[in-house]
Amino acid sequence: MLEEIKLHFTSIYQPLLIILGTIIVASIFQSVFRRIIKRKSHDLNNDPTNYKFLKHTLSALIYIVGFSWAVYTIPTLRVMATSMLAGAGILAVVIGFASQQALANVIAGVFIVIFKPFRINDRVQIKDNFYSGVVEDITLRHTVIRNFENRRIVIPNSLMSSEIIVNSDFGEDLICKFVDVGIAYESDVVLAKNILAEEVMNHPNWLDRRTEEERQKNEPPVAVRVVALAESSVNLRAWAWAGDTAAAFEMQCDVLERIKIRFPQEGISIPFPQRTIHFNTPLQTEKKA
Numbered sequence: 001m002l003e004e005i006k007l008h009f010t011s012i013y014q015p016l017l018i019i020l021g022t023i024i025v026a027s028i029f030q031s032v033f034r035r036i037i038k039r040k041s042h043d044l045n046n047d048p049t050n051y052k053f054l055k056h057t058l059s060a061l062i063y064i065v066g067f068s069w070a071v072y073t074i075p076t077l078r079v080m081a082t083s084m085l086a087g088a089g090i091l092a093v094v095i096g097f098a099s100q101q102a103l104a105n106v107i108a109g110v111f112i113v114i115f116k117p118f119r120i121n122d123r124v125q126i127k128d129n130f131y132s133g134v135v136e137d138i139t140l141r142h143t144v145i146r147n148f149e150n151r152r153i154v155i156p157n158s159l160m161s162s163e164i165i166v167n168s169d170f171g172e173d174l175i176c177k178f179v180d181v182g183i184a185y186e187s188d189v190v191l192a193k194n195i196l197a198e199e200v201m202n203h204p205n206w207l208d209r210r211t212e213e214e215r216q217k218n219e220p221p222v223a224v225r226v227v228a229l230a231e232s233s234v235n236l237r238a239w240a241w242a243g244d245t246a247a248a249f250e251m252q253c254d255v256l257e258r259i260k261i262r263f264p265q266e267g268i269s270i271p272f273p274q275r276t277i278h279f280n281t282p283l284q285t286e287k288k289a
Helices: 002-041 051-072 075-084 088-098 100-113 157-162 189-202 212-216 247-263
Strands: 121-128 131-136 140-148 152-156 165-166 175-183 223-229 234-241
Touching: 002 051, 002 165, 051 100, 051 131, 051 157, 075 234, 100 131, 100 140, 121 152, 121 157, 131 152, 152 157, 175 189, 175 247, 189 247, 234 247
Parallel strands: none
Antiparallel strands: 121 131, 121 165, 131 140, 140 152, 175 234, 223 234
16 A cells, blocks of 8 residues: 555656746746846946856756656656667757757857857847847847837847847947938038037037047037038038937937027028929820811
């Protein structure tokens, strides 16, 4: 009777307890690691990328070991596993072909964490600015990007590893933002350049990046130049420096708004494309008698 109970416990309840214990251990581990990552993230000098990737890796190992142990405790599945190990070479080839893309994503994720072309909380642009946002997480298979509409873009690591990425936070956060404005040909170019430079300098996010040598030479704080004589406008560009991408975007929006208000007050018109259309009157054919 005791042998039957022991066999019954071994064949049914023991695997269930092992699976339940695996889930509990993985949950406790993830909770502890999440607190560590949160505490480390308060320090700006600490990069949470390694901690998050390590959390995903160790969690996967806990589940693999736990579920493998549970399978091994079932006698029927143990015999099956032993038979499968006998043909491990063929099995490895089959699994390799079946999981080729998954393994490529895992290896690419490891390379991303090691070489760090981007990190957690970096602002990135992908595919000619088609996708842009903040890197939120790097898992074993995917990179999660939170765009500026608070939506998540999930991209396989293999694609992220081979894609051309514009990282706004790589190296330093300072950014030079182009503020482009077009004026009419009959408007005063010098006055428009002075107004544009003045509005940039009046913005609280603007940074004066002139060197000491440039200050001694009385170089202008904001460079404003004519960059194109377009079809219907004279295009001006101001080079405006800010502390980071968010501050630069805010500065650009505010300066454009101020320009829209001030230019008409100063007699400077902002043109729009115009077309002159001529209609040719068709020749009337003589009616046949």
